[in-house]
Amino acid sequence: AIKHTSADEVVNTINVETPKVVAALRTNEAQQMFEVLRNTDPSEIKDALAAFGMWKWWRSNWQWPLLASLFVDIALVGVWWFFCRMRRKRQHAAAGLPDAEEPLCVE
Structure with missing residues (x-):
């Protein structure tokens, strides 16, 4: 080196x-x-x-290090998004709020 x-x-x-x-x-x-x-x-x-x-x-x-760093960036954003979504679901469940995917009126 x-x-x-x-x-x-x-x-x-x-x-x-x-x-x-x-x-x-x-x-x-x-x-x-x-x-x-x-x-x-x-x-x-x-x-x-x-x-x-x-x-x-x-x-x-030069393209291989660039692609590797781009892949890592995309993976980090995906992991961050996943954990934020899981945190939001836990907060909704703890507060007793309905989940956004469930209908508001249940008959």
């Missing part, structure tokens, strides 16, 4: 190393690319790739 501080370090590393990598790619010199990769800390490269992987996952799967 990447912490916020290490994510900031990854961003800083990308900002510093990206121009070197871009320059090496543009010139298409294998030796220069090798030097840039060799001088970069492997853990920083791993952290950068992990951060990009997380970003890619969230970009492609």
